[in-house]
Amino acid sequence: MLRVCKEPASTNKNDLVAFFSLSILFVLTGNALLWGSPPFERFLGIEESRAADAVQATPPFTRRVTRWARPFLPAASALYALVESSPAAAAVSPHIITMTKVRASIELRKYLENADLTEDDWIGALEYWLVDVWVRYYLREPRTPKFSVGDEEEATDSSSTSSVITEITEVVEEKEESKEIRPEVGIQCNLDAEFAEAQQLAKKQELAPGARTLDDVEGDWRTGRRITAGESMRLLKQGIMKLRDLEGAFGNDEAISIRRTFYNLGSGIPFKDYDYKYVVESCCENVVGYIPVPVGVVGPLLVNHVPVFVPMATTEGALVASTMRGCKAIEMAGGVKSYVYDNGMTRAPVVSFPCAGEAVCLKRWMDIPENYGVVKREFESTSRFAQLKRVEVIVDGCLVFLRFVAFTGDAMGMNMVSKGCSASMRFLAEEFPRMKMLSLSGNYCVDKKPAAINWINGRGQSVVAECVFSDAIVKKIFKTSPKEIADASTVKLQIGSSRAGCLGGSNAHSANIVSAIFIATGQDAAQVVSSSMCSTQMNVTEEGQLYVSVTMPCLEIGTVGGGTILPPQKTCLKLMDCAGPATVPGEHTKKLAEIIAGTVLAGEISLMAALVNDDLVSSHMKLNRSKLDLYPAEEEKTRTKQRMLLEKLANDIPQRDPSEPKQKRIERVECSNIL
Ligand SMILES: CC(C)(COP(=O)([O-])OP(=O)([O-])OC[C@H]1O[C@@H](n2cnc3c(N)ncnc32)[C@H](O)[C@@H]1OP(=O)([O-])[O-])[C@@H](O)C(=O)NCCC(=O)NCCSC(=O)C[C@@](C)(O)CC(=O)[O-]
Numbered sequence: 001m002l003r004v005c006k007e008p009a010s011t012n013k014n015d016l017v018a019f020f021s022l023s024i025l026f027v028l029t030g031n032a033l034l035w036g037s038p039p040f041e042r043f044l045g046i047e048e049s050r051a052a053d054a055v056q057a058t059p060p061f062t063r064r065v066t067r068w069a070r071p072f073l074p075a076a077s078a079l080y081a082l083v084e085s086s087p088a089a090a091a092v093s094p095h096i097i098t099m100t101k102v103r104a105s106i107e108l109r110k111y112l113e114n115a116d117l118t119e120d121d122w123i124g125a126l127e128y129w130l131v132d133v134w135v136r137y138y139l140r141e142p143r144t145p146k147f148s149v150g151d152e153e154e155a156t157d158s159s160s161t162s163s164v165i166t167e168i169t170e171v172v173e174e175k176e177e178s179k180e181i182r183p184e185v186g187i188q189c190n191l192d193a194e195f196a197e198a199q200q201l202a203k204k205q206e207l208a209p210g211a212r213t214l215d216d217v218e219g220d221w222r223t224g225r226r227i228t229a230g231e232s233m234r235l236l237k238q239g240i241m242k243l244r245d246l247e248g249a250f251g252n253d254e255a256i257s258i259r260r261t262f263y264n265l266g267s268g269i270p271f272k273d274y275d276y277k278y279v280v281e282s283c284c285e286n287v288v289g290y291i292p293v294p295v296g297v298v299g300p301l302l303v304n305h306v307p308v309f310v311p312m313a314t315t316e317g318a319l320v321a322s323t324m325r326g327c328k329a330i331e332m333a334g335g336v337k338s339y340v341y342d343n344g345m346t347r348a349p350v351v352s353f354p355c356a357g358e359a360v361c362l363k364r365w366m367d368i369p370e371n372y373g374v375v376k377r378e379f380e381s382t383s384r385f386a387q388l389k390r391v392e393v394i395v396d397g398c399l400v401f402l403r404f405v406a407f408t409g410d411a412m413g414m415n416m417v418s419k420g421c422s423a424s425m426r427f428l429a430e431e432f433p434r435m436k437m438l439s440l441s442g443n444y445c446v447d448k449k450p451a452a453i454n455w456i457n458g459r460g461q462s463v464v465a466e467c468v469f470s471d472a473i474v475k476k477i478f479k480t481s482p483k484e485i486a487d488a489s490t491v492k493l494q495i496g497s498s499r500a501g502c503l504g505g506s507n508a509h510s511a512n513i514v515s516a517i518f519i520a521t522g523q524d525a526a527q528v529v530s531s532s533m534c535s536t537q538m539n540v541t542e543e544g545q546l547y548v549s550v551t552m553p554c555l556e557i558g559t560v561g562g563g564t565i566l567p568p569q570k571t572c573l574k575l576m577d578c579a580g581p582a583t584v585p586g587e588h589t590k591k592l593a594e595i596i597a598g599t600v601l602a603g604e605i606s607l608m609a610a611l612v613n614d615d616l617v618s619s620h621m622k623l624n625r626s627k628l629d630l631y632p633a634e635e636e637k638t639r640t641k642q643r644m645l646l647e648k649l650a651n652d653i654p655q656r657d658p659s660e661p662k663q664k665r666i667e668r669v670e671c672s673n674i675l
């Protein structure tokens, strides 16, 4: 029987502990505000016999939660009474119970577990404690995720921010001022033709009589006054200024020009017509220009009934042609079907404990859903998009590896997951004071190294694509038969790869297609290691057709963040209609994964056909070896070197003096003669 108590119905410690477990439960289910909400209050004031009606009267989600809540109702009733009879607790406890700071809720539970409820003033102590928690958690500034990483609590200190802003404003004003009184005479090497001239000028400025002293120049630079490019060169050469300070002093374009002069780069690496604002503090440091890589396009590739054109940046001739051939065959076959069947980016910190027993404790602690929920909450507080899916915990001696697996929306997610992990680990460090954090990445993630765990469990987007080619298509486009391709595939992709001990490599050249699309679309190129893991199957169907599938469990890709923000790379993503964030987070990345898998299938079938037909070398000699006379001077040098070496060898052979008597010929003596 339930009833509202004016006196605590129960001061039983266990009941209270149970009640606060309930509050944790509410927080975890996102329904923390239930406290104080009509259905909950109704529960406190009704008889059990009417509870069922009240449950029915509430909306479905609340109903679910309140059903869970039923076993805890006596304890809730007790707390209600306590709150009523204690004004301080009444003021504070709703905040505690409705708090989004679940950590405080956990603290409350801990407090109650350790509290001595036999003491007279235990309610007073609890009140005092509640106020303290309220001050620490409720009044704390909420964390707001920002676009970039590394923006932790310091950034919320408004006083220090405003003083920085004031300083910056002053510097800018000073810069403007100094511009007026001292016209800029720095080197200007924005145009290749002016490069040599700019260097000369820089030299002159460095050595000019009456040039300002280094101390003066340094002083101006350090106080944010304008210095010339020539002066910056002097500071750089003396090691006073660092190359990375250039952007701050000059702006992006001029900084790059100065750096190019410093490295004496000449005009070999292009740098013009590029918007460096997307690069700075995002994609590269110490920038001197960019490396152009040719981009080809294949398609239309019919993926899930939608024709797409796929950009591929590569320097391997014949690759685009080959993939194009595959796309053509796929189109004739009615298209490739491609499905993302799982996703989750991973990061696995490693921690140590004084002994294995404590390591096991952490694993057991993580296995408790409530605890996992708090860790998840901490993780997700760092991003608007990251959703922790699970933490896989393994113990190794006194070490624990925690593999966090998270949905990361349209981002590839490595920064995001690392940031979330970092927050969760900070929380765990408070829970386990004897735990020592060894490394945020314990290599159990596994990023950028070939690893069976990725191959088996997947990482990033896990995708499978398939297509069936009729005998006629195989004959027309690939000039061979389904059986020949299937047989070759068994021998090469299965037996050959297995004998070689390939990890994730039962494919022909998935890495070729993956890397070309990665470079074109601004993915992290080093992640080709796992992303190209692919199981390719080619079998003859009962109808004599060729069934081809590619399964790629670890496509580590994104359409926001990283290099995808650079305008050319973004254009490539736009070509496939999956640039930037999708309306439903994650949909663009999913689409890109499906397209990549389809393109890999096109490349796989075409290369297998070329191998069956023994076309590989001929096609590569035609499309993959330059016909230009590329190294004439080098070849001449090599020939001269060889000639000189031969002459030297010839000279070193001792010449016989014709006047010397001929040496007596040594007779060969057979062994048998001696014996
Ligand atoms: C080169 C082909 C395609 C010729 O193959 P083909 O059958 O003589 O070509 P085709 O002239 O009959 O044309 C068929 C279709 O191919 C495409 N195509 C054909 N040529 C071009 C071109 N120039 N530019 C663009 N597309 C081209 C195009 O779609 C064309 O249709 P069409 O446009 O005429 O209606 C073929 O010989 C081939 O695929 N060779 C294999 C090349 C290859 O796959 N290289 C990948 C690199 S190999 C490697 O790095 C990995 C490796 C091999 O070491 C891995 C391992 O161990 O296996």
Ligand SMILES: NC(=O)C1=CN([C@@H]2O[C@H](COP(=O)(O)OP(=O)(O)OC[C@H]3O[C@@H](n4cnc5c(N)ncnc54)[C@H](OP(=O)(O)O)[C@@H]3O)[C@@H](O)[C@H]2O)C=CC1
Pocket: 145, 146, 147, 148, 149, 382, 383, 384, 385, 386, 408, 409, 410, 411, 412, 413, 414, 415, 416, 417, 418, 447, 524, 558, 560, 561, 562, 563, 580, 581, 582, 585, 586
């Ligand atoms: N740190 C590391 O250990 C490693 C980093 N990298 C590098 O990490 C970079 C990629 O990290 P990643 O986390 O993908 O990218 P970012 O660091 O650029 O983070 C993605 C940003 O996009 C925001 N965002 C906006 N819309 C969406 C959306 N629809 N879905 C997802 N996010 C959205 C996120 O918001 P919000 O802030 O709310 O999350 C976040 O700020 C690459 O440069 C890569 O080379 C690679 C390997 C390891």
